[in-house]
Amino acid sequence: MSSPSIYGASRDGYGNALLRLAVNPNVIVLEADLGKSTKSCHFRTEYPDRTISLGIAEQNMMLVAAGLASSGKIPFASTFAIFTERGFEQIRNGIARPGLNAHICGSHGGIHTGSDGSSAQSIEDLAIYRTLPNMTVIHPSDDLSAEELTMQLVNLDGPSYMRTIRNKVQRTYDEVTKENIIIGKGNVIFSGDDVAIVACGVMVSKSIEAAKILKEEGINATVIDMHTIKPLDIELIDTISIKCKCIVTAEDHSIIGGLGSAIAEHNSKTNLVPMEMIGVNDRFGESGDSEELFEIMKLTTVDIVNAAKASIARK
Amino acid sequence: MIIEKQELENMANRCRINIIKMIHAAKAGHPGGSLSAIDLITGLYGTSLNFDVSNPNWEDRDRFIMSKGHASPAIYSILHEVGFLEESDFMSFRKLGSICQGHVDMKWTNGVDFSAGSLGMGLSFGLGCSFAAKLDDSDRKIWVMVGDGETQEGQLWEAIMAADFHNAGNLKMIIDRNRIQNDDFVSKQMEVGDLSNKLKSFGWEVMEINGHNMKEIIESIKWAEIDNGRPKAILANTVKGKGISFMENNPAFHGMAPNDEQLKIAMEELS
Numbered sequence: 007m008s009s010p011s012i013y014g015a016s017r018d019g020y021g022n023a024l025l026r027l028a029v030n031p032n033v034i035v036l037e038a039d040l041g042k043s044t045k046s047c048h049f050r051t052e053y054p055d056r057t058i059s060l061g062i063a064e065q066n067m068m069l070v071a072a073g074l075a076s077s078g079k080i081p082f083a084s085t086f087a088i089f090t091e092r093g094f095e096q097i098r099n100g101i102a103r104p105g106l107n108a109h110i111c112g113s114h115g116g117i118h119t120g121s122d123g124s125s126a127q128s129i130e131d132l133a134i135y136r137t138l139p140n141m142t143v144i145h146p147s148d149d150l151s152a153e154e155l156t157m158q159l160v161n162l163d164g165p166s167y168m169r170t171i172r173n174k175v176q177r178t179y180d181e182v183t184k185e186n187i188i189i190g191k192g193n194v195i196f197s198g199d200d201v202a203i204v205a206c207g208v209m210v211s212k213s214i215e216a217a218k219i220l221k222e223e224g225i226n227a228t229v230i231d232m233h234t235i236k237p238l239d240i241e242l243i244d245t246i247s248i249k250c251k252c253i254v255t256a257e258d259h260s261i262i263g264g265l266g267s268a269i270a271e272h273n274s275k276t277n278l279v280p281m282e283m284i285g286v287n288d289r290f291g292e293s294g295d296s297e298e299l300f301e302i303m304k305l306t307t308v309d310i311v312n313a314a315k316a317s318i319a320r321k
Numbered sequence: 322m323i324i325e326k327q328e329l330e331n332m333a334n335r336c337r338i339n340i341i342k343m344i345h346a347a348k349a350g351h352p353g354g355s356l357s358a359i360d361l362i363t364g365l366y367g368t369s370l371n372f373d374v375s376n377p378n379w380e381d382r383d384r385f386i387m388s389k390g391h392a393s394p395a396i397y398s399i400l401h402e403v404g405f406l407e408e409s410d411f412m413s414f415r416k417l418g419s420i421c422q423g424h425v426d427m428k429w430t431n432g433v434d435f436s437a438g439s440l441g442m443g444l445s446f447g448l449g450c451s452f453a454a455k456l457d458d459s460d461r462k463i464w465v466m467v468g469d470g471e472t473q474e475g476q477l478w479e480a481i482m483a484a485d486f487h488n489a490g491n492l493k494m495i496i497d498r499n500r501i502q503n504d505d506f507v508s509k510q511m512e513v514g515d516l517s518n519k520l521k522s523f524g525w526e527v528m529e530i531n532g533h534n535m536k537e538i539i540e541s542i543k544w545a546e547i548d549n550g551r552p553k554a555i556l557a558n559t560v561k562g563k564g565i566s567f568m569e570n571n572p573a574f575h576g577m578a579p580n581d582e583q584l585k586i587a588m589e590e591l592s
Contacts (some may be wrong), residue, residue, distance in 0.1 A: 034456070058452060058487070066445045066479035073449020075436070076427070078380060079456065081449075094475070096442060104428050256349040 014177050016170035016207070017113045019152030021045025026153075027160055028053050034074055034085035036060060038067050044084035044113040044170070064089050067235040068096035068110070075106035080160055081237045087112025087128035091281050094134060095129045102138040107231075108137075108144060109159050115145070115169035116258035117286060117303055118208050123293040128169070129286045133263025135167040136236045141167040143236040145257075145265075147178040147210035151233055154179075154187045162189065169207065169312065171258075173296055178231055192239040198226025200204050202246035202253045206232050206265050209256035209284065209305065216310035227314060238268050240276075247277035252317035254282045258300075261285035280320035282313035322366035326535050332433065333363040333535075336398035337564045338591050339411060343394050345584045347415035350423075353396035353574040354468060357499035357532070357559040362472060364538035365464060365495070366399050374404040377431035383461050384450045386435040388443020389468040389497065391426035391576070397421050405432035441474025443467060444494060448480050451492040462546065466495045470502030472513045478523070481552075485524030490548040494525075497532065501563035501572050517556050525552050532557030565590055 025048050027033045035057045041047040050057040060067040064085055071081040090097070101108045103173040115128050131158040135143045142162060148153035152170055159166055178195065179187070186193060192204070205213040210231045228246055232239065246317045247253065253273070256265035266283035273279060286303055300306050324332065324553045336359045344350035362385075371383045385397050397411040404500060406421070412420035423428045424438035435446050447465035454461050471477060484492050500507050507513060528544055530537040538557075545553045561575070562568030565587045568579075579587055 034452070056456070060483055061479075061486075063476075063479035063483065065441075065476040066448070066483055069442045069476070070449040070452065070483070073446040073451070074453050075449075076446070077450050077453030077457075079453050095439060096445075099436070100442050100446065104426075154356075171435030189436045 012177050013174040014149030015172060015174045016146045016149055016152035019146065019149035019169050020084070020111055020113070020156050020168070021048045023153040023156030024049040025052060026157060028129045030080065030160060032078060032080045033160065034058065034079045034081045035224060036067050036071055036081055038062060038085040038089065040085050040215040043086065044111060046082070046084050064093040065096050068093040069100045071108040072100040072104070072106050075108040080107055081113065082109045084111035084113060086126060087115035087131045090167070091128065091131060091134065098138055104138045105140045105164050107162065107164065109166045109168070111168045111170060112179055113170045116171060116207060117291045117299050117305065118258050118296045120296045120299065121171045121293045124290040127291040127300045129291070130263065131167070131169055132235050132259050132265065133267070136263065136268060140164045141236060142234065143190065144168040144234050145206040146170065146233050147207055147231050148175060150184040151176060151187050151231070154184045155189060155233060158189050167210050171208055175208050178210050180216070187233070189235050190239060192235070192242045193231040193271060194228065195231055196227060196229040198228050199250060200226045201318050202228040202230065202250040203256060203310060203314060204230045204232050204253060204265065205256040206235060208258050212307045213256050213310055215307040216314065219307065219311050220314055223315065225258045225318070232265055235265050235268055238272060240272050243269055243272055244276060247273060247279045251321050252269045252280045254284065254310060254313045254317050256284040258305060259285055261287055280317045282317040284309055284313050326539065329363050329367045329535050332367060332402050333360050334591060336395065336402060338588065339401060341397040341565070341579060342585045343411045343414040343582060344578045345395065346412050348578050349415055349576055351391040351576045352394070352579065353501060353561040353571070354389060354392040354497065354499060354573055356434060356565065356568065357561045358392050358466060358497045359395045359398065360533045360535060361466070361495055361497065361538055361557055362395055362399050364535060364542055366403055368539055369542050370464070371461070372432070377405065381459055381461050384434045384447065384463045386443045386447045386450070386463070386465040387437055388465055389435020389440065389471055393421070393423065393425045396425050400430070400432045406505065430576055440468070440471040440474040444477055444480035447482050447492055448489060451489045454491050458486045460548070461491070463492050465492070465498060466497065468502070469498040469500060469513055469516070470497055470507050470510070472496070472516060473511055483524065484552040487548045489552045490550040492552045493545040494554045496554060496556050498557055499557055501561040501570070501575060503575050505572050520569045525554050527554045527556055529556040529558065532559035533563055544553070546556045561587050562563040563587050
């Protein structure tokens with residue numbers, strides 16, 4: 007028997023969770039011709055009667071989800087993150103406003119999606135969905151956390167948006183630690199007093215690597231997987247702000263409106279500590295390998311290390 | 322609830338009076354599209370729609386999804402007729418805290434099945450309700466009303482195509498073909514053309530009627546009620562502002578409240 011993989015893509019976790027959620031007869035899966043990519047295809051294979059194909063028509067899919075939810079079903083609708091945005095006003099007016107229990111999953115989010123190029127690289131999804139009242143916004147770091155968080159969505163009272171990613175990354179969790187994941191609660195992966203690195207998605211594993219490098223230089227970093235961007239775990243943000251007195255945020259998303267902004271909004275009212283934001287700096291992406299793109303976008307482990315030092319220097 | 326034709330006509334007239342009264346009191350609202358739709362809505366509530374006023378969220382009720390949600394006064398007037406709303410409710414239309422919001426909203430008003438206000442979305446929502454009914458093995462019916470200007474929205478055609486593909490025989494669309502939209506006549510803004518043949522080419526069955534003739538309305542509803550596996554559309558030719566002379570076929574009254582003098586004239590014409 008081979009040892010468990012240390013790599014996983016969050017979209018696989020979503021697909022696995024849908025299969026497990028199938029025991030609930032109210033769970034319905036909606037597709038817009040990207041089931042093979044978002045990984046809802048596994049549910050389709052096993053439960054074709056509860057899978058609805060809506061073609062390449064995302065706006066319609068969002069309101070079909072709303073109609074199902076209004077009738078007591080629990081729809082999970084997925085497409086690429088960027089194409090959920092085509093149905094933004096539908097999600098806003100049709101799902102979030104009436105507070106329906108419909109769950110949107112946008113896969114292939116962020117620059118990390120790579121060679122498809124800028125049209126596919128959603129770097130604003132977390133920001134726009136975070137502005138909607140009633141919405142829970144989630145961006146898991148690996149397949150195991152994506153699976154666990156998706157399992158919990160079924161008990162959520164209200165709509166959600168979850169961004170998953172295409173490529174495998176180093177896992178943040180294992181079969182034991184994944185049990186600690188709760189929607190709305192950040193996970194402390196490392197605990198240190200010198201700087202707090204708060205990350206989501208693929209940037210969590212990079213932040214862990216950065217913390218290891220910092221440790222070798224005598225800097226003790228706290229690393230948090232803030233998988234839930236909304237509602238933000240402000241209790242934890244308050245705790246680490248007081249403890250570390252400086253923060254680095256890291257996200258594969260525009261620095262405008264995402265995780266870093268959410269924390270800055272909160273801390274501007276409470277703990278004014280120095281912050282450095284690692285994210286996409288107000289530009290579109292381009293084609294390339296994920297890691298190459300992260301180099302030019304300044305989303306690497308080294309960038310996080312440097313930001314940590316810069317934030318410490320500003321204390 | 323089965324109500325005879327003459328009483329339906331009387332009911333529609335009472336609704337017209339209340340539509341004008343509430344819009345006048347609110348000093349805002351959409352009289353034209355409410356008046357064009359009210360005979361159809363009255364016919365539907367009076368002869369077909371299955372609901373329970375004492376249990377508004379009864380899961381097996383028929384759904385009526387008012388996609389052209391700006392015609393909310395028509396909905397509030399019929400919900401008053403069937404017992405969901407008091408006169409004081411609809412006379413607070415559009416005011417702070419009123420359960421009668423500017424556009425119909427399921428979170429605010431018992432008896433409302435959809436939060437509308439953005440055109441082109443209601444049929445998709447109805448399709449979702451249609452899937453749910455089939456999954457529940459229920460024969461409840463899903464009715465959706467759209468405006469003819471609304472058929473300019475691309476999403477509506479996504480839903481029309483999907484309803485055909487999925488054989489949504491429990492889904493019925495009523496098109497209020499009043500030929501006027503917000504800015505002007507549909508023919509001047511962007512003519513939507515032969516909706517009957519467009520729908521037929523998308524796999525729908527279509528019955529075209531006079532949307533102010535209660536006999537034709539009742540017949541079309543009976544026709545649409547039958548689930549033969551095909552989605553059905555009632556294409557209702559109507560007159561915007563129907564029943565009030567100075568509002569009829571007048572684009573100005575798409576979204577304008579009558580003043581005191583106009584209210585007086587309207588009440589005289591309706592009584």
